[in-house]
Amino acid sequence: MRQIKHPNIDQVELTDIMYALADPTRLEIVVRLAQAGRKMTCGELDLNRPKSSMSHHFKLLRSAGLVETLIDGTEHMNSLRFEEIEKKYPGVLQSILKASKAII
Amino acid sequence: MRQIKHPNIDQVELTDIMYALADPTRLEIVVRLAQAGRKMTCGELDLNRPKSSMSHHFKLLRSAGLVETLIDGTEHMNSLRFEEIEKKYPGVLQSILKASKAII
DNA sequence: TCCATTGTTCGAATATAATGGAACTATGGA
DNA sequence: TCCATAGTTCCATTATATTCGAACAATGGA
Numbered sequence: 001m002r003q004i005k006h007p008n009i010d011q012v013e014l015t016d017i018m019y020a021l022a023d024p025t026r027l028e029i030v031v032r033l034a035q036a037g038r039k040m041t042c043g044e045l046d047l048n049r050p051k052s053s054m055s056h057h058f059k060l061l062r063s064a065g066l067v068e069t070l071i072d073g074t075e076h077m078n079s080l081r082f083e084e085i086e087k088k089y090p091g092v093l094q095s096i097l098k099a100s101k102a103i104i
Numbered sequence: 105m106r107q108i109k110h111p112n113i114d115q116v117e118l119t120d121i122m123y124a125l126a127d128p129t130r131l132e133i134v135v136r137l138a139q140a141g142r143k144m145t146c147g148e149l150d151l152n153r154p155k156s157s158m159s160h161h162f163k164l165l166r167s168a169g170l171v172e173t174l175i176d177g178t179e180h181m182n183s184l185r186f187e188e189i190e191k192k193y194p195g196v197l198q199s200i201l202k203a204s205k206a207i208i
Numbered sequence: 209t210c211c212a213t214t215g216t217t218c219g220a221a222t223a224t225a226a227t228g229g230a231a232c233t234a235t236g237g238a
Numbered sequence: 239t240c241c242a243t244a245g246t247t248c249c250a251t252t253a254t255a256t257t258c259g260a261a262c263a264a265t266g267g268a
Contacts, residue, residue, distance in 0.1 A: 014131075014200070014203050015125070015126050015127070015128055015131060016126075018122050018123075018125045018126035018131075018200075019122075019123070019126035021119070021122045022120075022122035022123035022126050023119070023225095023226090024119055025226095027118075027119060027122075041244080041245095042244075042245065043243095043244070043245090049227085049228085050227075050228045050229075051228090051244080051245065051246085052227080052228055052229075052230090052245090052246080052247080052248090053226075053227055053228060054245085055245060055246055055247080056225090056226070056227080056228095056246095057226090058245090058246095059246085060225095071234090071235095071245095073234090073235055073236065073243095073244085074234070074235050074236070074242095074243055074244045074245080075235095075243090075244060075245085076244070076245065076246095088203075089199065089200075089203040090199060090202070090203075091195050091198070091199030091202070092196075092199045092200055092203055094195070094199075095194060095195030095196045095198075095199050096118070096122075096196055098194070098195070099118050099192075099193040099194075099196055100118060127255095127256090145214080145215090146215065147213095147214070147215085153257085153258085154257075154258050154259075155214085155215065155216085155258090156215090156216080156217080156218095156257080156258055156260090157256075157257055157258060158215090159215060159216055160216095160255090160256075160257080160258095161256095162215090162216095163216085164255095175215095175264090177213095177214085177264090177265055177266065178212095178213055178214040178215075178265050178266070179213090179214060179215085179265095180214075180215060180216095
């Protein structure tokens with residue numbers, strides 16, 4: 001099974017997380033992953049945008065350390081790296097998710 | 105005394121806060137305002153950059169709703185809109201500040 | 209009134225990001 | 239082996255931000 005490179009949690013910068021979540025599309029992906037509480041394919045998370053655009057956002061979410069992607073056949077299973085990020089930056093992701101749900 | 109326009113707290117968007125804090129210079133301004141716990145002039149918050157660059161960052165911080173600026177003579181007194189933001193988005197700013205102090 | 213101080217605005221150059229079509233890759237099933 | 243599926247990568251276009259020098263505006267003191 002192929003593997004995608006993800007940053008180690010101690011390489012995850014706070015400003016990268018901020019930047020990733022500053023985009024409404026990416027924030028929505030993160031919120032939906034959190035609400036689902038399970039791995040989801042890119043297709044499931046489709047937001048009516050071209051594949052290449054979505055792929056770009058997933059790539060950025062991965063490089064920011066927010067999303068982990070495991071390849072399973074032709075599908076890419078995405079999950080939020082919630083526990084790791086909470087441990088490193090307590091309350092940050094949690095409070096953002098809480099604030100987001102009130103809006104979205 | 106002249107006055108600068110600030111957004112009302114209910115106009116403050118979470119993604120704008122995220123975006124504003126995604127820049128290291130702006131995050132540092134916010135952290136220093138929080139640590140100081142008092143109004144500070146732009147000059148005090150100087151980060152070895154040209155005035156026009158700093159002014160640009162302050163303008164963005166104001167429009168994001170993070171910073172309030174009151175004009176006092178020739179000086180501009182800046183403060184963090186901490187309580188208002190905490191009330192609207194509980195824990196967001198607080199956890200980011202906590203996470204930032206560990207880095208900066 | 210003149211001038212120094214503080215910060216903003218303007219404008220142009222540069223850098224970075226978003227967008228989306230087209231081609232490509234990997235996988236698995238017929 | 240052929241084909242459909244799921245995403246990625248490539249590339250060019252467009253949009254948006256950053257940077258900073260220079261000119262400007264407001265204030266207060268000499």
